[in-house]
Amino acid sequence: MNNDLIIYGIFNADSSFMSEISYSVRKVLGQNDCNLCEISFGWNPFGKKDWKDALSTSPIRIELIHRDEADPAQLHATSSLPAFIVNSDGVWVELMNADTIAMFKGRPADLVSTLNHLLPTI
Secondary structure (H helix, E strand, O other): OOOOOEEEEEEOOOOOHHHHHHHHHHHHOOOOOOHHHHHHOOOOOOOOHHHHHHHHOOOOEEEEEEHHHOOHHHHHOOOOOOEEEEEEOOEEEEEEOHHHHHOOOOOHHHHHHHHHHHOOOO
């Protein structure tokens, strides 16, 4: 595996302050539509400890970005948001879509482990 390889997680949310407020309101109302947000941050703006622990023990590098920070090619590679993608030989490939990410709610270590196993050999 290429050690320079980065997996990008794309939130189903934008990065602006107003988007964060809107997300918080939807979360309070039970209308959360970003399981990646819930797994990685929840209510903690600095990130959940179990998510950070999973990342710190993983051999893979994961970067999280908001959908408005993703470029068109990255977004085109996704079937739904949130998603995890990786660049393989110049082409963005989806590793996990929203439905798959939802299955890992409350299990960030399992999510990171599964991403590690899904990586293509580069």
